[in-house]
Structures are given as C-alpha cells and as structure tokens.
Amino acid sequence: MTSITAKLLDQLKPLPSLAVAFSGGVDSTLLLSVAIEALGDRVLAVTAMSPIHAQREIRDAIALAGQLGCRHLLLRGTEMERPEFLSNPDERCYICKQGLLQQITSEAALRGFDHLAHGANRDDRGDYRPGMRAAAEMDVLAPLAAADMTKEMIRQLARERGLPNWDRPAMACLATRIPHHTPITPALLARIEKAEDCLQQLGFHASRVRCHGEIARIECRGADITRIPEPAVRSQLIQRFKAIGFKFITLDLEGYRQGSMNPPHPEPPP
Secondary structure, X not given: OHHHHHHHHHHHOOOOOEEEXXXXXXXXXXXXXXXXXXXXXXXXXXXXXXXXXXXXXXXXHHHHHHHHOOEEEEEEOOHXXXXXXHOOXXXXXXXXXXXXXXXXXXXXXXXXXXXXXXXXXXXXXXXXXXXXXXXXXXXXXXXXXXXXXXHHHHHHHXXXXXXXXXXXXXXXXXXXXXXXXXXXOHHHHHHHHHHHHHHHHOOOOOXXXXXXXOEEEEEEOOOHHHHXXXXXXXXXXXXXXXHHOOOEEEEOOOOOOOOOOOOOOOOOOO
C-alpha cells in the first residue's frame, strides 16, 4: 500500500493547512492519520456533537484524536434546530450534510484552516449518498476517493498503520434508523441509541435497530441472526427493549443491509 500512501501524501503536502471532518470511523481516521504525516500540526480534526450521533461514537472520536496527537474541535451540530431536517424528507442527508459542512468550514476558517476534507471513498460513488453532493458543491476535498481507494483498501492501510479501529463496522447517524417522513425527535433518537447500546453490550457489534413506531426491527449479520432467538439473549432483549419504550421487538431475517431504509432513487452512474 506504499503507492497509495504516496498518492495521499502528494495530495495533502501542498496544502497550507487542513481541517478534517472527523467522525471517528475508519475512513476519517485514516485520512486524519495521513494528513498529520503530511502537515504535522497544521491539521485540525472537527467532530460534530448532536443527538443524531451515538455518545459512544463521540467518545471514540475524542480518544482517537488524542491518540493521534491532533488538535480536536468539538462542534454542537445544529440540524436539530432545522425544521426541514426534522421533517425527515428524502433529502434529509443532503440537508444535514450541507448545514454541517457550512458550519465546519466557517469554524475552521476562524481558526486559520481554509481547506476542509472528508473521508469519502471510491465505494461511496456507487451508493445512495446525497451528502456527497453537498460536499462536492462546497468543494470539500475527498483525498481517499481521489486516490481511488475502496473501503477494503482503507481497512488494509489502516491496519498496516496500526490504527485501532481498522476493522470497526461502518457507522451511520441514528436518523438513518427512522423511516423517511417520520418526524425526527430527540426522544426517538435516544430510544434508538439505548437499544443499539443494548445490542453492543450483548456482543452484536454490526447491527442496527430500525424504528417503526412501537416496533423495533433488529438487523444483524451472519451467525448473529441465530443468536438472537437463544432463550437467554431473547429474554434480555425483550425486557430491555420494552423498558426503553418499544412494544414489539422483531428480527429482520434478511440481516443487516447498509442503507436498507434509503428512499427509492435512480441507479448510480457506472
């Protein structure tokens, strides 16, 4: 992966400084790691704090930025103050990303960082990612995509660089668990976060809790599907999910699918 690292360094070294939209996921962590190698202390990691992001992910991002020795700015996201986001339209992700990137750009510029990058990769081009459109419109850099890096390549390079989250499951904001056109509320997001924390504590690390009113639809991967019905696991899930506020707890037999609640959209370009 030496040539890939060289491509990334060649992109980043000419920049006077760089702010990185840093979620704590493997993509943005790799980008931040290489940016620090290229630019040293002229790098700023920026993480948004909001009810749409699980608290465990914020804590992980803080810890990772500290391990990498990078200056880290925590911003309070403002999407929960925007009625057009809370109504949860098909363009929810675009609305959110547009507002967030504007906020990060402004705050980073105040601190002398005039360039912003995010961790989009080549695989994202073939997925439903309206937030990518917002980033492109704002000229946000995507060095991993520009280096033609896939998710698998990113994980491999992250492992080679000793990044602790190289095998971390894909992340997505909690709003993606709510069907479009169902209003987003802090209480609903908190219920989903508590339910997913429960799954994490029981060892289901690549899972989602999709919320359909009083129904929790659990998506998990592979052998985990057979673990859910085990009497001890099932009993805990029923008890804890009902205490959280769900009336019905279901298992999706198709398992975890990234973007399973995306709205219908045209086929991506080849």
